[in-house]
Amino acid sequence: MRSLQFLFLAVTASVCVAADAGRIDIKIIANPSVRASEISRDDLNRIFLMTKSSLGATEHVEPVLEKGGAAYEMFLKSYIGRTDSALMTYYRSLVFTGKASIPKSFASDSDVALYVAKTKGAIGYVTSDAKTPGLKTLEVR
């Protein structure tokens, strides 16, 4: 009986470790013009769904996407709650009613970091070990 319990625990632990290995940590980065040092999950969601375009004392912020890849999947799951397809459909609904443009998107951490660095008010996300010199990292509350 004990060996069965041990086997069950071992299998469960292996599955958890394997699942965790698929996880990737991301960080939220911002242009230095963004005066906040932290951001709430709600605000992050609203900025990327484009119903909020200011953050604290910063009057205009601009979301930037890293399209595709593990960081994108993690960002969608953690902060947006929509699949890629659902998010693009949402953006198109804004575009075809004239309410907003589709946010800029880039294929890699370095491209996102480069654009955020040169664009006033830009907020994006990259994998947590990406090098982002000169950029702010916003803590998510």
Next chain:
Amino acid sequence: MRALCVLSFVAACCGLASAQWNEFSVGAKTVQVHGFLSQGFAVSDQNNFLTMKTSNGSFAFTDFGFNASSQLTDNFRVGAQIYDRNIGVLGKWHPQLDWAYGDYKLKDWLGIRAGKVKTVLGLYNDTQDVDSLHTFALLPQSVYPTDLRGSTIAHTGVDLYGAIGIESRGEIAYTAYTGALPFDRYGGYPHGTQALGVTLDHLSTRQTGGDLRWNNLTDGLTFGLSFITQPYESAGTVDLRILGLTGIAPYEGDSMADHRTQFYTEYRRWRLTLQGEYYRETWGIDVKNYEKLGADSRGWYAAAAYRVAKRLEFGTYHSRYYPDWKQADLSLPTNHIFDQAITANITLNSFWGVKLEGHFMDGYGEFYSFRGFYPQDNPQGLKPHTNLFVIRTGFNF
């Protein structure tokens, strides 16, 4: 020639999408251009539906739109979109300015739009034309009748809008508007009145209304309420044969009231989408030198969709429309239109999709319903049940 134009448009869509050419600079400003196009085929076993000859199978089910917009400053953006459709006899390839406005956002909680603006009413009124935004090839016709699109789609006037964050409980968003509704000369309303002997030359409507919604009350859950009032004046001619006489007489009809209240909810979390909407519309019309008509119309639907794979989503809805809730026997085919729909929404790539959809309809509504079933399109007489199959493919970029 038109088919050639449509094909050119598709080619342009594909070219633009693949080359990501939908953004360019004019001076220091960036302009984004986007478009959509859908082509459908519909076949039914009984009645002809939506002015198409669906009992023979019909490809007369095309629409498209094209827009350009630019964020001129952090707070100010401008844009415009043209739209055209040919669905049976609806639209008849007459392009129209769909929206064109300037949008100045002072704060997140206060912005102003002026020009021709899409009317916010329920979940989908303002996006109903864009096939690629929806799971279903035909939106629930109880709430979003394709033929009556022009009755609510946009107004030329002013909107105030904004959104206020509620700590850890999403946001409350509002829109309030007033403006004039252009006459949709090629819509279901004038087509429907023709069966009553009335040819409309003029329909002047003023829209005033608002929308209040709580987004993300919990993750992915939205509740909302819309209200619209739209008094109108109409004029034209009436063929007196409808009254057993001969000749043509002037027609004038003024609304006595037209109020619509709509409640809606949506839950959208990862692969699952659940939606429901209900509306009540009370209306009355005073036809000069004839009589007064009115009704208490109601409609609702419940829909569910689940994306089973990256490129495949299944969905279903049940939709019910009652032309006049006060009718004694709502089970008569004239007094209701029910529709059970099932769909498979196939995403071929990020700018192209195909939908296969079945509709099992019961009833055809009153002579004034103007929702899919028209006597002149069904000279053999309307049958109580209609099964309809729709294939619709849509491009967007």
